[in-house]
Structure formats: C-alpha cells, structure tokens
Amino acid sequence: xxxxxxxxxxxxxxxxxxxxxxxxxxxxxxxxxxxxxxxxxxxxxxxxxxxxxxxxxxxxxxxxxxxxxxxxxxxxxxxxxxxxxxxxxxxxxxxxxxxxxxxxxxxxxxxxxxxxxxxxxxxxxxxxxxxxxxxxxxxxxxxxxxxxxxxxxxxxxxxxxxxxxxxxxxxxxxxxxxxxxxxxxxxxxxxxxxxxxxxxxxxxxxxxxxxxxxxxxxxxxxxxxxxxxxxxxxxxxxxxxxxxxxxxxxxxxxxxxxxxxxxxxxxxxxxxxxxxxxxxxxxxxxxxxxxxxxxxxxxxxxxxxxxxxxxxxxxxxxxxxxxxxxxxxxxxxxxxxxxxxxxxxxxxxxxxxxxxxxxxxxxxxxxxxxxxxxxxxxxxxxxxxxxxxxxxxxxxxxxxxxxxxxxxxxxxxxxxxxxxxxxxxxxxxxxxxxxxxxxxxxxxxx
Amino acid sequence: xxxxxxxxxxxxxxxxxxxxxxxxxxxxxxxxxxxxxxxxxxxxxxxxxxxxxxxxxxxxxxxxxxxxxxxxxxxxxxxxxxxxxxxxxxxxxxxxxxxxxxxxxxxxxxxxxxxxxxxxxxxxxxxxxxxxxxxxxxxxxxxxxxxxxxxxxxxxxxxxxxxxxxxxxxxxxxxxxxxxxxxxxxxxxxxxxxxxxxxxxxxxxxxxxxxxxxxxxxxxxxxxxxxxxxxxxxxxxxxxxxxxxxxxxxxxxxxxxxxxxxxxxxxxxxxxxxxxxxxxxxxxxxxxxxxxxxxxxxxxxxxxxxxxxxxxxxxxxxxxxxxxxxxxxxxxxxxxx
Numbered sequence: 001x002x003x004x005x006x007x008x009x010x011x012x013x014x015x016x017x018x019x020x021x022x023x024x025x026x027x028x029x030x031x032x033x034x035x036x037x038x039x040x041x042x043x044x045x046x047x048x049x050x051x052x053x054x055x056x057x058x059x060x061x062x063x064x065x066x067x068x069x070x071x072x073x074x075x076x077x078x079x080x081x082x083x084x085x086x087x088x089x090x091x092x093x094x095x096x097x098x099x100x101x102x103x104x105x106x107x108x109x110x111x112x113x114x115x116x117x118x119x120x121x122x123x124x125x126x127x128x129x130x131x132x133x134x135x136x137x138x139x140x141x142x143x144x145x146x147x148x149x150x151x152x153x154x155x156x157x158x159x160x161x162x163x164x165x166x167x168x169x170x171x172x173x174x175x176x177x178x179x180x181x182x183x184x185x186x187x188x189x190x191x192x193x194x195x196x197x198x199x200x201x202x203x204x205x206x207x208x209x210x211x212x213x214x215x216x217x218x219x220x221x222x223x224x225x226x227x228x229x230x231x232x233x234x235x236x237x238x239x240x241x242x243x244x245x246x247x248x249x250x251x252x253x254x255x256x257x258x259x260x261x262x263x264x265x266x267x268x269x270x271x272x273x274x275x276x277x278x279x280x281x282x283x284x285x286x287x288x289x290x291x292x293x294x295x296x297x298x299x300x301x302x303x304x305x306x307x308x309x310x311x312x313x314x315x316x317x318x319x320x321x322x323x324x325x326x327x328x329x330x331x332x333x334x335x336x337x338x339x340x341x342x343x344x345x346x347x348x349x350x351x352x353x354x355x356x357x358x359x360x361x362x363x364x365x366x367x368x369x370x371x372x373x374x375x376x377x378x379x380x381x382x383x384x385x386x387x388x389x390x391x392x393x394x395x396x397x398x399x400x401x402x403x404x405x406x407x408x409x410x411x412x413x414x415x416x417x418x419x420x421x422x423x424x425x426x427x428x429x430x431x432x433x434x435x436x437x438x439x440x441x442x443x444x445x446x
Numbered sequence: 447x448x449x450x451x452x453x454x455x456x457x458x459x460x461x462x463x464x465x466x467x468x469x470x471x472x473x474x475x476x477x478x479x480x481x482x483x484x485x486x487x488x489x490x491x492x493x494x495x496x497x498x499x500x501x502x503x504x505x506x507x508x509x510x511x512x513x514x515x516x517x518x519x520x521x522x523x524x525x526x527x528x529x530x531x532x533x534x535x536x537x538x539x540x541x542x543x544x545x546x547x548x549x550x551x552x553x554x555x556x557x558x559x560x561x562x563x564x565x566x567x568x569x570x571x572x573x574x575x576x577x578x579x580x581x582x583x584x585x586x587x588x589x590x591x592x593x594x595x596x597x598x599x600x601x602x603x604x605x606x607x608x609x610x611x612x613x614x615x616x617x618x619x620x621x622x623x624x625x626x627x628x629x630x631x632x633x634x635x636x637x638x639x640x641x642x643x644x645x646x647x648x649x650x651x652x653x654x655x656x657x658x659x660x661x662x663x664x665x666x667x668x669x670x671x672x673x674x675x676x677x678x679x680x681x682x683x684x685x686x687x688x689x690x691x692x693x694x695x696x697x698x699x700x701x702x703x704x705x706x707x708x709x710x711x712x713x714x715x716x717x718x719x720x721x722x723x724x725x726x727x728x729x730x731x732x733x734x735x736x737x738x739x740x741x742x743x744x745x746x747x748x749x750x751x752x753x754x755x756x757x758x759x760x761x762x763x764x765x766x767x768x769x770x771x772x773x774x775x776x777x778x779x780x781x782x783x
Contacts, residue, residue: 015464017462017464018462095456096456173462245776245777249776255776255777256777257777257778258775258776258777258778259777260777324452328452328454329452329454329455330454330455330456330457330461331454332459332461334459335459336459336460336461336462337459337460337462338459338460339459340458340459341454341455341456341457341458341459342454343454343456344451344454345451345454359461363461363462364455364457364461367463370467370468370469370524370565370566371468371564371565371566371567372566373468373471373565373566373719373720374566374719374720374722374724375468375471375719375724376670376719376724376725376726376729377466377667379724379725379726379773380726383776384775384776384777385773385774385775385776386775387724387725387772387773389724407775407778410775410776410777410778415459415460418460418463419460419462419463419464420464421463422464422466422467422468422470422471423467423468423566424463424467426458428460429458432458
C-alpha cells in the first residue's frame with residue numbers, strides 16, 4: 001500500500017461529484033461596486049458573538065473596528081464601508097432566524113478608498129502579540145467553517161508544529177474562489193505562508209492543491225524563492241479532500257486521533273484565503289473586510305469570481321451578475337455539498353461565504369425516497385469509516401444515544417453518504433438532526 | 447415595477463447526488479441476467495419462456511396483492527418483483543410444471559419479502575426462499591432434469607400439467623453434471639460446463655454468460671465484488687485441498703467452479719445487497735462462508751447441489767456478521783462497538 005500512496009496522494013473512501021468548475025475557473029476576480037446597505041451579523045464565526053463598540057448613528061470609516069471579540073473563541077468585526085451605523089439589533093440571518101447584527105448604511109458620496117493602517121513589523125511581534133493581532137484583524141477560517149484563526153494558531157506550550165499545511169484543495173464542486181486566489185495572488189499566499197510558518201516555528205510549508213488545478217500548482221511553484229521551505233503537493237481529485245483531517249491523511253499518511261486536533265500530529269492547517277488575509281493584514285494593514293466569492297450555478301446569468309465587501313446583501317451580488325434566471329429554486333451559501341441554503345436575497349455575505357450558488361429545478365427536485373437496501377455505498381463513501389446507513393436507521397427510530405455510542409460526533413457532515421445513497425435517504429440531514437438533539441439535550445440537562 | 451423575488455427553498459446540502467437510484471440498480475441486475483436468460487431460451491426453448499413468465503407472474507401478483515392500493519404503481523416501478531421472479535425461474539428445472547413455478551414466484555415475494563416489511567427488510571434472499579419452498583414441496587419435480595429440448599417449439603408435456611397434478615416426465619431424463627459426479631462419479635467436460643451444453647436449471651448452464659453479466663454489474667458498481675470473488679476463491683481453494691486428499695472421489699476446482707448454480711448464486715443471489723453484509727470485511731466473511739458451505743454440502747450432503755442452502759444459511763448469519771465487522775472509525779483504535 002505504501003508505495004502506491006505516493007502516486008495517488010489521497011485519503012480513503014470519499015466520493016467523486018462532477019466538478020462543475022468550468023463555469024468560473026477561467027474568470028478573473030473582479031470587484032463588486034459598493035452599494036447602500038450592509039449587515040454584519042455579530043455571530044458570523046464559530047464561538048462567542050462579537051461585542052459592538054459603536055452606537056446607532058455613529059459615523060464609521062471602512063476598516064474601522066465596529067465590534068470587539070466577545071471572548072477568546074471570538075473575533076473582531078470591521079466596517080466594510082464608510083458610512084453610518086443604521087441599526088444594532090436583531091436582523092434576519094442566513095437561515096431566516098433573527099440574530100444580533102450591525103446594519104450599516106454606506107455613504108453614497110464617500111470614495112470608499114481609505115488609507116490602510118501601516119504595515120506591521122510582524123517579525124518583532126511575540127507569538128502572543130501575533131495571535132492577538134490576528135484576532136483583532138477579524139481573521140477567521142475562510143474555507144467555510146469561519147473558525148477564528150487565532151485559536152487555531154494558539155499552540156499550547158509543549159506542542160510543536162512541524163508542518164504548516166495550506167489548504168488549496170477546493171474540493172467542493174462549483175467553487176473556484178481559492179483557485180483564482182492562488183492564480184492571481186501567489187505572492188500574497190507565499191508571504192502569508194512565510195509569516196505563519198515563522199511565527200509557528202514550523203519547518204516547512206505544504207500547499208495541498210487538488211490535481212484538477214495544474215495552473216495554480218504551476219504558478220505557485222514559479223513564485224517560490226530559492227531555498228524557501230515550501231512544497232506544493234498535488235492531491236487526488238476527490239471529495240472531501242479539503243476536510244482538514246482528510247488532507248493530513250493524504251499528505252502525511254497520518255490519522256488525527258478522534259477528538260484531537262491537527263496540532264496533535266504536529267500540523268497546522270489553514271485555508272488559502274485565510275493565509276492571504278493574514279498577509280494582507282500584516283503587510284498591507286487591511287483587516288478582514290472583504291473576501292472572494294464564487295457566484296455560479298445554473299440559475300445565475302453571468303457567473304463570476306468577485307471580491308465582495310462583507311455584509312453585502314446577496315441581492316446586490318446577484319444583481320451585479322446579471323440577476324437570477326427564471327426557475328431559480330434555491331440559493332446556497334458555500335459549496336453544494338456542505339453549504340447552507342439562504343432564506344432570502346437580503347442575507348449578507350459573511351466571512352465564511354466562499355460561494356453564492358444558484359440552483360434550479362434539476363438540483364432541487366423532490367427525489368423519491370426508497371427503502372434502504374443495505375447496498376453499502378454510504379459505508380464506502382464515508383471518509384470517517386462510520387456506518388451512515390445505521391445512523392439513518394437509528395435517527396429515524398430516534399435512538400440518538402445509540403448513535404452517540406457509534407461515534408456520531410466523529411461525523412463532520414461532509415454529505416458523502418447522502419450523495420452516494422441510491423435510495424435518496426437524507427442520511428447526513430438525519431445525522432445533523434440527531435447531533436442537534438444530543439447537543440441541546442446536554443445543554444438543558446446541565 | 448419591482449420584480450418579485452423567487453420563493454427560495456431551504457433543502458439542506460448536499461444538493462448533488464450520484465446518478466444511481468435503487469430502481470435503476472434493480473433494473474441493472476435484470477439487464478445483466480439477459481444474456482443468461484437468452485441462453486436458457488436457446489437451450490430449453492419455449493419451456494424456458496413458460497417457466498420464466500409463470501415465475502414473474504406469480505411474483506408480481508404477490509406484489510400487487512399485498513401492496514396498499516396507492517402503492518401499487520410504485521411497487522411495480524422498483525422492479526424487484528420482476529427481478530425476484532426472473533432469478534427464481536433461472537434456478538428451476540426446465541421440465542417443471544408452470545403452476546409450480548407460478549406458486550414459487552408467489553411464495554418468494556409473499557414469504558420472502560412482504561411479510562418482513564417489504565423491500566430492504568427481508569433476512570433471506572426471496573428468490574432462494576421461493577426455491578427452497580418448491581424443493582421442499584415438490585422434491586421430485588424439482589430434481590427431475592430433462593435434456594435440452596429438440597427444437598425451440600418443443601414443449602415438455604410436464605410444463606403444462608394442470609395445477610396440483612404432476613405429469614409423468616416425458617421420455618428421457620438426464621442428470622446434471624453435479625448429479626453425475628455425485629452419484630455416478632462421471633465428470634462432465636469443462637468446455638460443456640463453460641458454454642452451457644449440460645443439463646441443469648434454466649440459468650445455471652452457461653457460466654460464461656453469467657460471468658459476463660457479473661462484469662457488467664461490477665462496472666456499474668451495482669455489486670460488491672468481494673462477495674463473488676470470495677465465494678469463488680474459497681470454492682477453488684477448498685476443493686483443491688479436497689482433491690489433494692483424494693483426486694478420484696472429490697471434484698476438481700474448475701469443475702466445482704463451473705458446475706451447478708455456483709456462478710448464478712455467487713454473482714446474483716449472494717450479492718443481493720439486502721441479504722448480504724453491508725461492511726466490506728463482512729462481505730469477505732460471508733463469501734468465504736458460502737464457498738465453504740457449498741463444497742461441504744455438495745461433497746458430504748445428501749443432495750448434489752448446495753448453493754441455495756449455503757446462501758440461505760449465510761443470509762441468516764448476516765446481521766451477526768455485520769455486527770462484528772464494523773469498520774475501524776477514522777482516528778480511532780482497532781476496537782469499535
């Protein structure tokens with residue numbers, strides 16, 4: 001097995017969805033013009049919501065801090081535009097539920113061209129200062145999970161990080177934002193990689209890219225300085241290659257033990273977008289106020305890769321792309337495998353929003369469900385070697401405690417099981433329901 | 447005028463699916479069986495048609511009889527009734543009276559599938575359960591092998607026996623290769639076995655065509671290759687070991703491989719996903735179990751053929767096999783409950 005692995009560079013199991021990337025993979029990133037209304041939800045990252053530090057009616061400038069971290073696992077928020085704070089209160093979030101947020105009205109006459117903070121002398125910062133700075137820059141995981149990056153970078157004493165792994169797999173179909181970022185900003189990527197590697201004291205940087213992006217691999221290699229300890233590793237095209245524990249398995253052939261973190265195998269994993277954001281903050285003084293978003297799917301008129309100021313309503317993004325085609329049935333924020341459906345076009349683009357994907361009848365038709373015929377396709381798809389068919393059966397019987405005993409919390413909800421099921425059983429959706437029940441029951445018992 | 451926003455659905459990800467659906471997988475098995483079915487028509491003529499039609503009619507009628515009114519259309523669409531009927535027919539001797547075949551199809555679906563709760567819930571392979579029923583009820587008709595008919599339109603008179611009558615078998619009977627081996631120590635040439643020029647059930651004569659369909663199913667990812675591979679391998683290994691002891695008394699590995707219902711059973715019956723283990727490791731255990739039981743029954747049992755009982759016995763063991771062969775969860779130690 002060992003020598004074989006050298007050629008295929010992959011984890012085991014997983015699925016092969018059609019890429020659907022040709023729509024946007026050759027489209028250069030362009031900037032969305034500024035609009036009028038912006039909404040910054042306080043809880044757009046994983047962890048504690050941020051605390052507002054501005055009041056309604058305050059004038060803010062683009063890049064100014066408008067909310068501070070609400071705790072350690074939390075991040076700062078910056079105003080994406082120069083304008084006025086219109087409202088601080090409960091506003092509609094991605095899933096349609098109301099959640100605390102700051103609404104900003106852009107100043108129609110402002111140039112929106114602000115002088116960034118001066119570049120930082122990052123080399124002289126201590127690790128603690130560096131981590132604080134990442135938190136105050138509002139940088140979170142840009143791959144989709146939006147987990148505060150400084151928490152990932154905080155390595156407890158006695159733990160050594162030997163490898164910085166940069167995730168450029170982009171295994172979700174349709175999405176090309178990381179692909180374009182690697183193609184168009186390889187310098188920033190390598191600068192950010194060097195900053196993080198040096199701060200973590202890692203020996204080398206490895207950039208993992210799925211083999212269907214040979215141009216990105218080529219461009220990054222061309223930009224490497226001689227002697228720079230960076231390796232670009234092509235990975236087998238397979239979903240979920242970009243799941244961090246899968247990528248560690250692919251690159252290092254190591255399994256991160258269940259319940260532990262990549263740092264327990266001396267690796268730190270960050271998304272391409274996150275690394276570029278770090279470079280932009282430390283070298284150019286730009287906090288996280290915008291991100292690259294792929295707008296694609298069969299229901300959008302002109303697919304595109306866009307730099308979108310955070311808080312921009314999906315409506316404005318879609319309008320810039322020529323609007324929706326008739327027959328639009330569903331819009332997903334993120335990728336089609338793990339993204340979240342949005343309830344209305346007024347939902348803002350968040351830090352974790354890698355894509356706005358517009359789907360029509362074909363992807364959203366009600367699929368007739370058949371009984372499970374125990375074919376085992378879900379078992380051969382699950383990258384965690386769980387037994388999804390059993391989970392689905394137990395979830396339908398509401399036997400959640402049994403599911404816990406069978407390690408349902410090891411499931412990362414990648415959706416391979418649902419993708420693979422010929423009987424159209426919503427397996428991962430049933431698993432989510434069960435996990436939700438188990439988590440909330442735990443809270444109410446406490 | 448402001449254009450109205452579309453009403454957005456909130457179906458949760460993943461929105462994408464691979465193209466395979468359960469009815470498609472069932473239909474694939476039917477397509478895979480077509481070459482072997484064609485061979486049955488070639489060798490046994492109209493007799494084969496009569497038996498196949500009777501079995502399918504019995505199976506489909508049972509589906510309809512026990513389905514709720516509103517689900518009747520649905521039951522037919524998933525094609526499992528037709529598949530079970532066809533599979534059963536391929537295991538029957540060509541001279542069997544039609545009414546028995548019909549009854550077998552009906553029992554296969556009603557006792558093999560419906561009473562368990564329908565598709566996906568049965569413990570035993572329905573077609574084999576139907577065959578076991580027929581073998582227990584009509585042992586003589588089920589073990590009387592007529593030779594391939596003269597022409598396509600020559601029907602065995604026994605096919606047309608009235609219900610609850612058992613016609614005398616017309617003219618000559620011929621033993622199956624396994625029967626000759628067992629009772630007369632007479633070995634059939636391998637070429638006859640491979641191409642199907644032997645006596646036997648409708649679908650068990652041509653190993654080659656069955657293998658062809660199996661390859662199709664494997665290419666379509668409709669069957670777990672581990673099951674046929676482990677069955678055939680264990681049959682070869684086990685019979686090779688036996689011939690080492692006594693080459694005269696025990697059949698050779700190749701003979702074991704291509705005789706009787708082994709190919710049909712290993713490729714189409716044992717691989718029924720519902721009644722075989724769901725775990726990869728379980729598939730190996732299951733397959734080896736079937737292979738060993740087949741040889742044990744063939745060599746030491748009272749009957750010349752053992753594929754049916756071997757598979758049914760391993761069907762019964764499937765839940766247990768599944769329980770003890772769960773894969774090791776990623777990032778966890780070897781033990782997992």
